[in-house]
Amino acid sequence: MKFSRIVLPIFLCIHISCQRNEYKETDINKEIVLCFNHYNPKPYKTPGLGFFHIDMPKISYINDLGNFVSHTPKIDFDTLVLSCPKEYKEIALSYLNFEYIYYSIKQGDTIIISMDSLDYPLLKSKHYPKYNHIYNINHKLRKGRTHSGLEAKTCLGSDWVWIAQNIDFAQAQNIEGWIKDYCPLDSLHNMFNDYRKAYIDTVNFLKQQRFITNEIYNRCNYLLQLKVHESQRMLNKDSTYYHKMEQEILDEYTCYPSYYEFLDYYLWFFNYHVKGIIESQSSYYDWRQTFDELSAKPFQPKSMQILLQRCINEIGENFSAEDLNTYLNKYVKITGDSILYSKFVEQYNLSADANQLLLKDIQGNIINFQQLLKKHKGKVIYIDFWASWCVPCRKEMEPASELRKQYEGKDAVFVYLAYNDTENSWEKAVQEEKLSTIATNYFILNSKNCKMLEDINLRLIPRYIIIDKNGKLVEMNAPRPSDKRIKATLNKYL
Structure with missing residues (x-):
């Protein structure tokens, strides 16, 4: 493992040093073009129990209106043109319906997106070949640090923890599915810590050699912290952990799809706190109380709207029409967003005759x-x-x-x-x-x-x-x- 951490920066240096001067085009097209070349990841289940997630969007980004948008490319070839008013634009690609991988694409670039033999995304730049190494950093770093094809942080944040904690019972009962999916917790932690060390070394090297800007350097560190939050989910019993994340809830981040995942993790830890308060023995959260507590916090408007929208979605799925109407009215009063209200009235036919199915x-x-x-x-x-x-x-x-x-x-x-x-x-x-x-x-x-x-x-x-x-x-x-x-x-x- 130590060897791989040393070789990667040297490999990058050999291939990039001849092009260290930044491009200085004066009329850069303020767009990025994404070309999908047979990009069609297959459904995935784990070897043993067959864990799988509900379909995740194949690609996500923030559009010109500041909305989170998802897109599923055509099976063979597809092209997506996105505006890019800043130097970089962040996009998210999903892997195996378990992981999001985030990429900061340079303004004016055209990217060919394909897959490796394991369906992991591979990016190739048409205009800035030197950025290929930067775009695909995660593809290189995760090798040798995965379980069931997934990053260790993903396993630490999911059911693999539960399996590891109950493996003695599984072996005594010869439950084959558990045994196939099993990985010791210390192995998962070691894999993730090794990945994190290699990631930090590589990003610091790129920064020192001026291959990446301060903005991209900061985004890389942010994305690493996002992985840390996920790795903490299943094992963290600190009901105040969400406090550590609140200082990063800022509207300036709403232009990044990774921020939405960050808010999801925040809600995970926040709901652990709510669940503790209401002393619920249920595995379901009371999203009504989550909504009420969040709405009292001094978050900036766009971030508040994103958080409360998530609450409304959960209330719509798990509570009565009366509850949904109540909290939709609260939501509109706080955010002024009547569009979501109309969407839910239409989605659930709230104006229909309740006596008719x-x-x-x-x-x-x-x-x-x-x-x-x-x-x-x-x-x-x-x-x-x-x-x-x-x-x-x-x-x-x-x-x-x-x-x-x-x-x-x-x-x-x-x-x-x-x-x-x-x-x-x-x-x-x-x-x-x-x-x-x-x-x-x-x-x-x-x-x-x-x-x-x-x-x-x-x-x-x-x-x-x-x-x-x-x-x-x-x-x-x-x-x-x-x-x-x-x-x-x-x-x-x-």
Whole structure:
């Protein structure tokens, strides 16, 4: 490891020293051009338990309006032209749906973005070849300092810590998935510390040799600190840790996508503090209290808006329509941002009749639940509440397909209702699960604002209910398709 830390600066010196003078073009194009060359990272799961994250944006950046924007390149070739009024513009590329890698791209540059054999991003400059070494620093430094293909800091900030803490139990019970994903905590710490040392040495060398500006040097140190915060998440039990981060919550950083990840880590530590205050035994945070405590802090307006937007998103997903309306009104009063209010009213159909469950099929036709029941009166209706993001829901789709085949020609109807989902994600999942040809496949338009869903206390999915031939709800928690009891239950009502 020591050898790699020495060789890298020398390697850089050999290849860059002949071009040490900075370019001094007078009419630099104030844009950057990103050319994606077969940049299509594949879905990734860990070797053992198959850990994976919800899809992360393939590329993110801050647009001219100061908004965080995500983009998914076309599979073969794609080009993205971004304004770059300053000397550099930061972009974020995702890796394996686990990590963001941040790049400061020089104004006027055109970058070819491809992947190595492990799907890690590789950048190649068209106009400033000497910057290739700087753009790809992280690609070089992470080699030999990873576990399951991921940086040690990523593992330290995720479920690998839990596995390491319970490995004796896993070995005693011969739980193969845990054992395959296992890495000792001291090994993860050593890998990260070695990476951090090599990173600091390399960045300091680049600064001393004037290969990077003060601005890029400071950004490099900021990004390293971001990795440190992530590495602290799972093991840190200091409920005041968020205080250490508050001095870095400044609106001048809102032009960087990495700042949004920084705020996510801040909220992680802040919610640990909130959870301690409310003495909750639940793994879920009370984002309403998070919102109230944050809104009392003296943060600058843009940063405050970003933090409160995150709270509103979580309240929308996990709390009632009444709570969402309450906190949307608070949000507008604090930030003056009525756009988010309108977005959520539309997303959750908060203005719709709460007595109706509104459904939309794959062709865009809209009906309500009572019309659905009337249409299939005289048949037993088995309803599957699911979502594209719900892994247990998706695992039941194959058994559900088999169950449908076994009841073909019988007085049974299988209905699929996407709950608390987004239409784009639902449409994609419908194709993947081969539900597009099923007429009784619907997207719930008012998941948040419907009395019926409150009446059946729909909070967790997958959830299955059965309506009998007379239109009466007879099973509030029916067996799932993979359950051996499901056939007997259906046959009883048939």
